[in-house]
Amino acid sequence: MNPLGLFLIVVTALFPAYQLITLPDVTDQVALFSQYLGLAALVLMAWGQILSTRLPGIELVFGGLDRIYVLHKWAGIVAMTAILLHDTIDAEMRGLGRETALNELAETLGEISLYGLLILVVISVATFIPYHLWKWTHKAMGALFIAGTFHFFFIMKPFQMSDPAGLYTSAFCLVGIMAYIWMMLPERMRPSHSYKILNLERTGGALAISLKPDGKGIVPDPGQFGILRFTGSGQSEPHPFSFSKISGDGTLRVTVKALGDFTSNLHNELDVGQEVHVQGPFGRFRLSNRGPEIWIAGGIGITPFLAWCDALDTHSDPVHLIYCVRSPQDAPHLTEVQALADEKPNLTLHVIFSYEGKRLSADLIANMVGTDLSQMKVSFCGPVALRRSLQTGLLRYGVTARRFHFEEFEFRTGVGLRRLALRVLREKQVSLHG
Template structure:
C-alpha cells in the first residue's frame, strides 16, 4: 500500500499563521469589551457607558485597519499575504464605522467640549464617506435583484453621472483613502476630550491611548517613512503584446538590480504612461527576457482599460515588492488549480517557472468566455509534465464551471485536496463554500484577491 505523500514543511508551518490574523482581530475586540466591563466605574450611566464602549471598539478596529495597510513585512505572513491583509483592513474599517452608529446614539454628553464635537463631526463625515466610497464598486452584490433595477435606473440620471465623474477612478479614491489616519486621529482626540468614563477609570484612558497611538504610529510610518525602507526597482517597458481583445502582456526589463520573486507573487507597478504615473498591483505572470518580469493586464476599469493605448516600449516603470503568499508548495500532494479570466496570471507564473519535474498531482481548470488565449502554451507545458491534467472550459460552448464538476473530474477524496483559485470574487466565494461543504479542509483552500478596494 502506498503511503500518502507528506505535506511540505512550509505548508505545515504556514497554516496557523494564515488564520491567526483574523482570529486575533476577533480576540482583541472581545478582550477589549470584557476589559471595559471589568473596570466600569460606579455611577456611570449604563447606556452612556455602552455608547463609549462602542466608540472605543471603533478606535480599536480602525487602529487594526491602519496596521494592516502599513505595508510592514511582518504583517503579511500573519494574514496570508498583503492582499488578504488589505481585505481584512476593509472589513475592520467597515465594522468600525458601523459601531459609530450606536456610539452616536448612546454616548451623547451634555458636557462635551466644543472642540470634541467638531472633531467628532470631522471624523464621522470623513470615515463614512470613505466606507461608502469603498463599497460602491460592489453595490450589485449587496442589493436584492428588485433594488438593483431601481439603482440602475438612477445611475442613468444626469446627477448620478456627474457624481460618478467626480468620484470615479481608483487613483482619486486612493488619494482620499490616504486621509484615513487623519480622520481616525480626529475621532481619537474626540474620545480623549469627551469620554466621561476616562476620568473615573484611568486604566480605560491609558489603554485607549495605547490603542489609538499604535494605529496612528503605523499610519505615520506608512505615509512618511515606508518609502525609505520598502525596496523599489527601476524597470523599463520592453514590450507590449496584445493577447486578446481586452488582455495585454507587458514585459519589463530591469535597469538595475532586478526584483527577486517567487512564482505566484505580485508586485506594485508604477508606470509612467502618456497620462502620467499610474500605480496598480499586478500579479507577475512569469519571467521575461533580460532578467525581467511580465504582467498580464485585463481591462477591468479605471486606467487598466486604457493601458494598451497609453503604454509603449521604452517608458520607465518602478516595481515595488514582491508581495503575496500564493504558493503551490504550501499545498498537499493532490492539488486543484482553478483560473477564471485574468485570475490565470499567478498560475501562468507557476507554469512558466517549472524547473524539472512537477511532484504534485495537479488538475488545472481554466475557464474563460471563448477559447483561452493561453491554451496552446498551457498544453505545451502539460505535454512535458504528465502529472499536470488540464481542463479547458469555454463558458460560451460548455457552460459555467461548477464546484461539483471539478470534484467529479478530479475523483480524489476532498480532504486530501489543496485548492488554489484565482478569478472573479463572486465565483470564488461560491466555489469556496461548495468545497468546504464537500469536505475540503479550510486551511487547504487558497485564493488570491484582485480587487482590494
C-alpha cells in the same frame, strides 16, 4: 486569513472594556459602556490605518494582502457601528467638572468625525463609485480619524490621559496617525524597486509586460503579485498585478487584461524602456508541490498558474490545470501553457471554450479528473461567480473549504448587500408564483 491576526484585533478592541470596568466609583454603567464603544472604535480605526500600510511582515501576522484588505474593510465597518452606538447612547457622566472651550471644540470635532465617517464608509463599500473617488474616501477617513483622536484627547471622561485606559488608547491613536501619514506620502517616497519595460506583447486580448530590474529587483514566489506604478505616463496610479512569469535572471512579467478604466488604455500609454516601480512581493497564493491538485483558471486568472506551471517539479504529484476562456483568441498565453503541459508529464491541461457551449461545473471536473476529489487540493483564480458556484458544487464531492484555495484579487469589495437583496427578491418571486 491568519487567525492570529484576527485574534489580535479582537483582543485589543476588547481590552479597553476591562480597563473601564476596573475604574473606581463609576455608577453609571450605561454611560461607561458608551465610553467603551468610543475607545473600541478608535482602536479599530487605528488598526484600519495600520493594515493599509502594506509594511513588511504584515502578511506574516494577518495572512495574504487580500485577506488584510478584508480585515481593513470590516474593521472600518465595525468601528463605524461602534461610533454610531457611542453617539446614540449617552456617554456623559456627572461630576466630571465644568466644560471648557477646548472640551466643546472636542465635542464638535467628534460630531464632524461621526457624520463624515458615516458618509465615507457608505461611499467606500459602494463598489459602483468611481475608483478615484473611492481612493479619496480612504485618504479623507484618516483626517477624520485625527479629528476623532482630538475628540478623545480633550473630551471629558471618567479617567485621566495618564491612566492605563488613556495611555493604551492614546498609543493606538498615535500609531494609527503615523500609519496614515505614511500612506499620505507620495508614491515615489515609498520603498520600491525600479524596473524598465523590456518587452510588450499582445496575447489573447491581454497585454504581457516584461520587466527587467534596474539594479536589485524583487524575488517573488510563483503565484505572488506586485503593486506596479508606471512612470512617465497617464497611468501612474499603483495597481496590483500577478506575475505570470518569474525568470532566473530577475526578469518579471505581468499580463494585463482590459477590465476597467486603468487597464483599458494601458497599451496606449506604455513603451519599451519606460520605468516601472514595483512594490512587493505580496500574496500567499503559492505553489505547494504536495499531493494531487486541481488548478482552475478563469480568463486572465491563468496568470499566477503560468508561474506555477513553470516552477512545477516534474517529480511531484499529478496536477490538472483547467483553463476556462471564451475562445482561443481570448486565451492569454494559450500556446505557452500548452507547451508547459507537453513538457511536464505530471501536468494535464484541460481547456474549456465557452463559445462551444461548455460551462465548467463540479460534475464536469469530476468527470475530467476521474479520481476521488476529496483527496485533492483545489486552487482557483478567476471570476467570483464561478468560484462560488464551484465551491458549492465541489462540496458534494468532499472538497471542503480547507481544500479550496483562492485569493481575493479584487481588493475593492462591497459588504454583500447587493447579493442579499437579489436573494430576497428571488425568494419573494418564488413565494408569489408558489
